[in-house]
Amino acid sequence: MKFLITALSLFILVSVKPAAKQNSLSTKDENQNCLRCHSMATLSYRDTTTGIIKSLAVSPKEFYNSNHKDLACIDCHSKDFQTFPHNAKLKNENLYCLNCHKDEPKFKQFHFQSIEKEFKQSVHYKKLGNKFTCFDCHDPHSFEIHARVSKDIKETVLYDNMICLNCHENNSKIKYLSGVILPSLTTSHSWLPHMDLHWKSVRCIDCHTSPNAPGVSHIILPKDKAVKNCVECHSRNSLLLQTLYKFESKQSRNKEGFLNAVILNNSYVIGATRNYYLNLLSFIIFGLTLIALSVHGILRTIAKKRKLK
């Protein structure tokens, strides 16, 4: 029986794989025509009103690692782009994520419709309206889901924070969008102890979004509503369990089992996985101390009795 299942699954694997490969190859061929120019990493122009560099480049390496890797350029973009030079009217092409992401059942787990609602409540939308779109944060040509699949929290933090920093470390971009110049991040976060360490270990959105969202929260809060109270994270019911460690804690609970998840879950440090070995070590030390103390007590009692004799 076991053999049969293995053979069957092998057969399925073998029969499915080439088909998928063929498919992606033809997409690749189709895309190659566009990428002849658009793979030039510096294909760009300076916006005549703002002076900002607008990139027209798509990195093939990033694209074919992204969640959209199986798509052809013209699956999203107009087919008219296939002629060169491109028709000037195409400049106004208006793409929107939800055009594709709305109804398909396989996208359900990502809660796109909820994201749309959340986004409407975010400070970005409230202040900038339709000037601000999904693409200002999420480049569809390189987008990867990260928090759900990543094994390394720090990588997720870096990836996600870069999304914010793309604008928030670049004042000319912010000025172009909002007309104001924000104080530098180091100034606005100067109250935060160990600023650099925080930035490496938590995401901007962990403090700057409202956590009440089914997926990754898109309710970017205004400055004064952001988390500023240390205890909200550095406590038993750390906020981070609902945000940064949301997906990891689920995984690790499954992996590390009941003991780690339930008994130790609310103990000493933040972080969902709560290093298993550290837990064990502290138990051992605690146990050893207890044993040593009792042995010591016993020995002293015995010694005293002998002296008395």
Add this chain to the structure above:
Amino acid sequence: MKMKINLKPFLKKWYGKITAVIVGLALILFVGMMAMPSFFEWYTGVKNAPLTYNSSKKLTDEQFEETARKITYNERLEKAEEITKDEKNDFTRSVKIQMLMNTPSFMRDTKFKHIEYFRKAGIKQYKGPETCLECHKTMKVHEADGSIKKVNTLSDVINSVHFEFQRMAPGFSTYGFNGKQVNAKGRPIPVGKIDRACGIPGSFSWTGWAVLVKTYPNGKDKPAVMRSEGCGQCHIGGSYDPATEKMMPGGVIPAETKEGIDCLICHSQNYDMNYKYVIKDKVGYRWNQDRTMEAAMSVTIPTNKNCLNCHQHNMGGDVYQYNVAAKSLGYKNQRIIHGGSKRGNPFSSEDDVHAAAGLQCLDCHVPEGHKIPRGVKGTDLVANDLPNRKVDCENCHTSAPHTKNKLEDVILNGHVNRIACETCHIPSLQSSSVVLRDWVHPTWDKEDGMYVPTDILRSGKPDVGITYLWFNGNGTFLANAMGNNPNHTDKYNPLMNQLVTLNDPEALKEVKQNIMSDFGMTSQQADNYMKTFTNTLSQLSPKMIEKRKEVIKTFIVKLENMGQSKIYPFKLFNAYMYEDMSNQGPFGAMILPFDYPTYYETGNSLASMKKAIENPIVKRMYQFPFKEYMMDDFMHYFGVSTWSDVYPIDSKGNLRNIEPHWMRQYGTLMINHGIKKDGLSCENCHSPNGILDFAKLGYSPQRVKDLTHLKDLKYFTSNKK
């Protein structure tokens, strides 16, 4: 009364013994330090003595004021003319101008602030650095991180590359053929201009620092005319030798050497290059300086004029039409003009778009105190004051430099990731750029009346004087650009392809003609001789070629794949010189310098070389401890396991193990100036006979075909017309 001290009991005690040892060591150290300079001078032949300059003269009050009026004249005139421009009557206007120009506020209010400073301080004579240091003992230096540091001005200057000419520290973008970055790890050795022999000047700093040459422009039977020559003309020190002391651990510069520093050549707006000539005194030969009050009173921060006093020599060249410094060759012993130029990419408003726009050298080469950045990239073994400070086009022009926002500009911006700006925007070099220089067979220069090395090929054309290579910012120990096609295949191998051949048919035809007329060779002889540089590897034994391939495979490929490479233009260069064949490796042998006077006066290249290597410091290179101190390490970088201490002159005074050779591969010099607004156009590269050899640049045959037959090229070329 006589006091007798008996030390014996004291010395018997333990603390007595320790004291005795300490006193003894201190005594040895003290005597050693006192004797060190004399020993050093004896050992290296480097001389030091108090330096005096005739141009340093004390002015009377009247002379001072007269000079002040003279150097501010144009400034005052311009201002007065501007104010009186509405005056219709010519005579009235001239009277007004006269009056205005001589008002005290006009006299005071000038860009030359030091006139007033000197007036107030009563300084009437410029005595060199000591005059400057009276006020500028320390200075504030703005560092890259925004902080301000107070430094000792003199030591800031002395520890800058402009004085040291070398560095015994990391910070080189040069990698040895042993795969190691120069001075990055282990014990650093002193390297840089000071000890890097080069085929363009044909000598190096010790053997060609300051010399006087007898020339016969009016015929050999007429009296000789003395001319000045040597590396020292472009050095801010005024001594008899380069700052060799800096190569020693500790590196203490004698006080008299410090007093020889030429502050004014970099700071004075009225520095007279006619004072730059070689003088002979009781101690030896050295370079004279302008130490007049006129020069001192017109100091400012350095302007283009100051930098170009020396640097136009290596950019435009001495014969470059707009080389201003080369128009003032000296009040006597005039400096020798070099015919072939090194890079041929001048920085002048006539030939460089940035100079024309009024940009100052220091706008891009932003200094920190007296340390001036040369950029992070470099193929040559030249020390760098600020190795991490970028001097890149992108610093100002961003990654989207073409801003007309036509489709063409967008595509051009796309190229920026692969093609350096210089590749298109330096379409050619000065035609005086020397590609092939034969030092072994000099020719008689009738005009100057002396023998000169024979430049058998000068060209500034693409694919002759310029070659195009992938470049990641680093170079080999023998000045070859390193990099690789981003496809990282092994197809691209310049050390076996581009840099070992010369095959432009037109250039070769010209070269052959030159050889036959200059050297009186027959066609057959010329062909044989030409083989040595049309295929430089023909000079290596099959065994050496195998070794060469091995070294490239083991060490160089890795280095070429580092970082991000772009296609850059490089000035090609090769020289035919005598080499010490005891120190030969697969990439070349130690080239030997020439003694300028012997060479220029007799045209006997062999005797001239022999004279140069009799210099004490060259002898020391072949001895203990110099060999261990640096030559062995130097040779490791060269791709040779150890420095052979077989001195090329034997005990009977005969030369040994010497052969003339071309370098085993052409040198590549970065070119960054002489930038033109209009660069090359698409079809210059994207055509079957374009200037970029895509196959040699490591592209696959299919990609080469794509690149040379671009589908959409017509759109751009037809739109242009």
